[in-house]
Amino acid sequence: MKSKCRNFLADASNQDLAIPHPQPIISQIPEREKIKHTLTGSSKAVIRTIQVLHQLGYANIRDWTPLLPTSNPGEVMSILVRSKLRSSLPDTYVWLFV
Template sequence: MTKSFLADAFQATAPSVSSSVLAETIPNRESVKVVIFGSTAGVNNTILTLYKLGFAQVNEWSPLLPSPNPGEVMSILTRYILTN
């Protein structure tokens, strides 16, 4: 069976930067979080689909995390937007 070239990207972690550091250094910015809940396959497929649509790079998402619901996982994407 062939291995997807993006399969390892799910294991990569983005550099850790505190949101408070970003908020202090760049005024008029706020963080917005996008969260995907579902099965492991469902979350991974959604991340890949959003990547193909140009929404976010695969490695910008958090590693798969346990969800409050049994049998589910979640992944979080944090974006910073300009505010007025």
């Protein structure tokens, strides 16, 4: 009795199988550039600005660094790093929320 699965197996003697050549992934990845947003001020002002940017849908609160002290007393900073795709048009960018 022959196996029913045998019909689905490729015949090893068949040399006419076309093997596709995949395109390199690097050529398909658009160029990205990083941009850093820095907020500097009192902890209350920096926290409030981060909350407002979150409410506007621009950045998740967790995307910002923890408050970092600066060399000025009573002043902190927080940094947000974003990546953007370059478009073919000058000075026009598409934002990636990474």
